[in-house]
Amino acid sequence: MNLLMGVTGSSGVLELPLYLRILKEKLGADIKIVATPSVENFVSLDFLSTYVDRELYVDFLSAKSNVNVPHSDLSAWADMFVVLPCTANTLAKAAHGDTDNLLTMLLLCYPEPVIFFPNMNPNMWSKKVVQRNVKLLLSDGHKVVSPSGNGWITATGDAVLSGHMPPPYAIADYIKKVYEDTFTPKKEVMNDGIEG
Secondary structure (H helix, E strand, O other), X not given: OEEEEEXXXXXXXXXXXXXXXXXXXXXXXXEXXXXXXXXXXXXXXXXXXXXXXXXXXXXXXXXXXXXXXXXHHHHXXXXXXXXXXXXXXXXXXXXXXXXXXXXXXHHHHOOOOOEEEEOOOHHHHOXXXXXXXXXXHHHOOOEEOOOOEEEEOOOXXXXXXXXXXXXXXHHHHHHHHHHHHHHOOOOOEOOOOOEO
């Protein structure tokens, strides 16, 4: 599986190395990352790129790894596209078609549904505007996984019972199920009613 992972400037990005390791292990996935510039507020992009054999992209134009126009080349390469972790900002941009960075441009270019894994303060997640954006994405055929995992509010250190993306093994199982549902050939019904 070729897995394109959008990564945004959420505190959840600090846990991304563990998620990457488990996704590779459980899915046997080749992973490329497209990061928003704000990711560097939390972690070095060079550090993060070591977990994906330096297959990390931020710029609209890049000549590395024979990828000349990332929003076209990466879109064609990917079997699955997930955004993990996803901020409220990127969720809003995706819902409204804003394309001010490589990740949001790829969201418009990718022909299949995208899976979003929001990671945000529970108060943010419950806001009507965020829920409207979620409904827009769902109505466009995308998948948005509720941030129901335990975590903490980075700014205060307070523990919370929701707001965090699900644990890595649960995410790996979910991606695998969506992949199999999308790419497993469906049985055809023959004219005589016998399934083939």
